[in-house]
Amino acid sequence: MMMWRRVVVLTAASSSRTVGASSLRSSSALAFCPSNNHQSKNQHQKRRQEVTPPTTTSFLHYKQNIHERLLSTTTTARQMSFFGGSSEGIPRINKEAMTEIIDDVSSTSREESNYVIIDVRGQDEIAYTGKLNDCVETLPLPYIAQGALAMEDEDFKAEFGFDKPALDETLVFTCKAGIRSQQAGQLAKMAGYTDILDYMGGSNEWFS
Known part of the structure; x- marks a missing residue:
């Protein structure tokens, strides 16, 4: 009888760790310490019911x-x-779709197409490869991160040389390999823009 009490105490002390482990320890202890005491069996059955796993x-x-x-x-x-995928809800477009958008803007206008294509690479990078197209605007990512899209319209145009995108226009971001353009899209989303596209190939694909 003394041996039985020691096993039960050890099992109860260990039960605070994990339910599954205590269930296994209780079962093992009772299996190796049988008793004819009917009350002890009832206690064991009650204990097993308390730790019964989900059905x-x-x-x-x-x-x-x-x-x-x-x-x-x-x-x-x-x-x-x-569109070629998405990044946190921002659709990503491939080269074919980017070509169609550029053709649309260059053959009509920004106002008619409702697209604003923005290259977020640095000025030196763009000078090295050239612009994707004359209709593509330049706004390096660090400026976007510093809140450029939250500037007043007049200040934005004076600083960057083109009209600040309106909230109802579709922003199309591009960079070198689709990484900074993703970040730019997220920042634009935080600034209140809802129609955003990310050209995932970037200049690496465009000029290849």
Whole structure:
């Protein structure tokens, strides 16, 4: 009887660590220390009921909820696949789509096309490769990070040489390899812009 008490005390002391581990320890202890005491068996059964794991039905329901959330995310990603992918909700476009946008802006105007194409590379980088097109504006990423898109319209034009994008225009960002353009898109989103595209190939792809 003394041996039985020691096992129960050790099991109860260990149960505060993890429920699963205490269940295994209780089962093992009782298996190796049988007793004919009916009251002890009832206590053991009660203890096992308290640590019973979730039923199969509840576990399947839990897995189904996870699957539905993943499916919803995947569906959103598939909807973006036409643009070539997305970064935190910002659609990314390929070279073909970028070519169409540039052709649209250059053949009409910024006002008619409603696109503002912005290269966020540094001036020296652009001088080395040349601009993607004459209709592409230059606004290096550090200036965007410092709040350029929150400037007053007049101050913005005086500083950067082109009209500040309106909130209802579509911003198309490009850089060297699609990394800084992603960051620019996120900053523009924080500044209140909602229609944003990211050319993921950048000048590396454009001039290749």
